[in-house]
Structures are given as structure tokens and as C-alpha cells.
Amino acid sequence: MAEFTLGDQMPNFSLNATDGTAFDFHQFQQAHPEQWYFVINFRGSWCPVCMEELDSLIKNAGYFEKKNIQIILTSNDTAENLRQMVEEKQVPYPVLVDESSDFANTYGVYSHPDDSIYDDHGTHNEPAYFLISEDNRLLYQQKQTNPFGRPTMVELRKIIQYIQKSYKKA
Secondary structure: OOOOOOOOEOOOOEEEEOOOOEEEHHHHHHHOOOOEEEEEEOOOOOOHHHHHHHHHHHHOHHHHHHOOEEEEEEEOOOHHHHHHHHHHHOOOOOEEEOOOOHHHHHHOOOEEOOOOOOOOOOOEEOOEEEEEOOOOEEEEEEEOOOOOOOOOHHHHHHHHHHHHHHOOOO
16 A cells, blocks of 8 residues: 655546546646645545535635635545536535546555455445645645544644644755
8 A cells, every 4th residue: 555754745646527528646636736636535425424524625615715725525436426416416526436446546545345353335445545745745644444533624724724834845
């Protein structure tokens, strides 16, 4: 499993977005310079905890915009399920389809296999958070082994405020 420490340069990843367009992370960074990127992996459109979190991210879109942070969402749920979710919830962020777990494997996201010690919707990837600077350095990460324990919106805001206040550019 990939392990990163604060300040590491983050690897590129390429996935298709729910609208069918190709998404290349490093190209996205070049097209949106001087911003931070919060890449968030969620379990899927079938996960009620994930959908509550998504609703909160949508409600706080203005906050992230003011803080100059681009949200990017990934999931190994099916492309069709994710497309329906984006349409129903009017998600304002790129939602990337990771059905082959390319992103999850590259970034070391925990996987819940079919033969896990507890039954939970079959194989899927667990929640993970990566805050990445404008110069592609890791500022914060959190990887979950289950759907619970992820940071709340209040905690995410505190994390962002603390890091923006104390961040030392390279």
C-alpha cells in the first residue's frame, strides 16, 4: 500500500469523470494554478454516510471556493450509479469513476474485500482524504478502514484553517 508523508509530491492519476471526459490530475492542477486540491474518495452512492457527507460538501461549496480549494471526488462505484448521483444531487465538483481502483491503489486507499471479517456491500474502497497544495505537496491525509471516523465539516474547516495559517511554502 502506498504511504505518503507530509510534504511528499503526490502521484498523478487519470480517470474518467461521470460526464465521460478524461480527467488527469496534474493537467487539472496546471489548469487551476494557485489553488489547493482536496481529493476525497468515498465508498459509493449506496452509502448513506457518504451521501450525508456529500450533501455537506455541496452545502459548503462557497466555503471551499473562498478558501481557493478545488474538491475532487473519486469512487469505485459504477459509472452509471455515480452519474445518477451527480444528476440527482447536482454535484458541483468533478466526480471520478475508479471502478478498477487505479486511484485507490496509487494513493493507498483501504479496500474492503468480499472476504472481509464483516459483510458490507461487497468489495469497495473506504473513505480517504488528501489535501494537496498548489505545488503538489501533501498537506493532510486521512484514510479510513470503515465508513465511520471520517472528519466532519467542522473538523475539515479547522484542518484547512490551521494548515493555511501555518503552511510554509516550498
